[in-house]
Amino acid sequence: MKTGIIRIALSVSVLIALCGCRHDEYDISDGIDTEITLFADEVSLPVGDIGPLTPRVLLDNAGVGGMLKSFVQEDSDGYLILEQSEPFYTNWVMMLSMLSTDPSQPMDIPVDAYSAAPSSSSSTLSQMGFSLSPQVITLTADNPLTEEIAVSGKIVVSSNAEGDEAPATLASREFARAKVAAEAAQATVVSLEITGGKDIGSCRVEDVVLHLPASIMEKDSKSGMGAFSLSYNYKGYLSVVDGFPASLPFSIDKLDLPLAQYRVKEARIQAEVSSEIPITLELESVDVLVKNADDMLVPCEDVTVTPGIRIDSGRTGEPAVTPIDVRIQALNGTIPDINGFRLAVRILGPTTEGDNRLGLNQSIYVRNLRATVSGGITIQGL
């Protein structure tokens, strides 16, 4: 009987010991460290497409749209232009008829030569690094008669005088008996286009003759009160031919990207930039700005951003597509809270010749923007 009791006691002890088996190392009475690092190897994700962005939107957003418009105008297609228009000859039908010795005969009326100089804005824009190309000089005429008239003459465009050298002729055009339709207003008589961003010193219209038909009084619906007029018109399209001499600083300083808590070591951003804007952009350097102890923005020395990003130039309807690959990397620690960026942007001329007019409606897209984070994203607390 005693042996039996011992056996029973032994069996019960073994069973109790088995039931009570626990691992002390898993005692969670002090809690669990809830820090987690997600996507430790790499995570890639599509971000999206940005755009269309236009210079109009970008300039307005940067607060310089108004300033630019004080220098230049915008034509109906959105191209940036410098424009001058000035009538240089006006005469009434009645006056010309009275001057005629025989109003029943056709007559030729000589017009005094006219010279015009580009506006001061032209030189200002030139100093800023812009060019004017193409530059179009147009002679227009008003014909009050019910019969067409003709105009002859010559346009000579000259450069600025350099030192003792006389101004050079950049372009000229003679026109003989160019027709102006009956009762036309602002009809183009002749047009001259100069390309290459040449610096125009003056434009002279000379040897101009109005060829009028016989009996002009009878052909004026206003009974002689109609007027013949000739106008000089200049239109220069803004473009960048050679590029700006120095890189432009560009700051984004109102960011609040709380990235430090995620302890990201490296992020890579890739995209294809599709640009219709006929300038080449080169991102020479990017400084990541962080706040120091005095709440001032200072460059973060530990974070590097891939320099040398270049975005090729395109043109309206023919965008250039440039792949970009930006790598933001923390050299020692992790990427901190980012409060801004300081960019050094170099604006270069277009890579191709042709129509390189700058327009406010030209678009730029950032397509297929994708991000890859390496080394994980750490989050404190589940």
Added chain:
Amino acid sequence: MKKTIAFALAALACSTLAWAQAGPNPAEVATLDNGFIRIGEFRSVSRNNVGASSFLFPSGETLVTGLHSSVGTDVFPGGLMPVNSLYNQLDYNLVSYGWKGRTRGFHTVEVGVKGEYGLSVPREIFQILKCGTAGSPFDLSSLRAFGNLYGEIAYGYAFPLGDNFSVGTRAKLLVGLASVDVVAHRFDLTTSADKYSFDLDANVDITNSMKKIRTDEYGNLDYTSLTGKGKLGAPTGAGLALDFGLEWKPFPGFTLAASVLDLGGILWYYGNEGYSNGAYTFDGLKELGLGDLNADGITSRLKALGDEVLSVVRPYHEEGCFKVKSIPLTAMVKASYAMPFWERLSVGASGLYTGYSFCAPYWEARGGLALDFPEIFHLEANAGSGSYGFVYGVYGSVNFLSFKLYGGYENGIGGTVPYESTPLKANNKGIVAGLIYKIAAD
């Protein structure tokens, strides 16, 4: 005295090496001479092929999750199963009544209720969270969640064939009370820097014994809106299951028993039926303007994106339908042998197999010792190995007057997380407890 001895032998037959996770063999009552009433047997089975130690790891003096940077990818998620499943079953036998028939057979009637629920999560989900998206494509089709509640009315009949062989069977009428089953038949996820895409084919089956789920303007199930009066407990399904068993005692002291339990299923009526079928590709937010590049703008666009994804994921309401779903099938073989030198001590071995319709089957093999003092108590212990590793169990009963109180506990090695009772390792946990009142034979 004769009746008492007969009952004691019957109790021994019922309890010898009767592991907690399997129901009783219908043949084991074949030779009983007395009747009995069993009141309120409770049985719990919990099978997880992962445990806390699959997700929590010691690091220095503290515990960290598998997503902590100090835990290598070979440990987590490398240590997880391809499909990580959790299964819990609760059975409550309200009452059982057994009586000796006029012929040689023995009859039983049982009434009870069973509940089961489970969840399976593919390793790929943790792979994405831990390592990232480089391992694309991912197959997430083993994602599943389910729960069933049904009543059981059983009639059993067992009888001896000769002096040492008995057979038994049990027919069960199953009354479905509630069922939820979310199954992803196809869930492929492809991730790259250019695009994320998924292809989903999933079903949501919910019985409407309670309230009907309304549909939104697009015909999708809207879980935030319910209609109708509650009808908890009203049948929403019916089924049938059969148990078979045999017991063979070829020579004194040796018993071989085998049983197949719960062979059958339930025809459920799913009044709240929905399906999600479609593919979705996300290749980034489109036409972002400068005005969108701020917290509010991005949040707004992401919300719109979420709505788009939901339009694919959200189950589209279908007409209610009937579906047959099998219940877990258990097969068991047991053998025991009473020691010739001390017949109160017996050794035994058993094998158990459970097949599920929703996850990998479970199996185990055990060996054990039993100590039996008729009319006083019975005690046994066992140990073995199964699908999730080492397992052990204890079982005991105490007799007092006409009552027998019994209980058993089984688990895998490794214990639980203190204060949380969370299984530490993959485990197969079972608990059984019940009370029998013996009815004296005429």
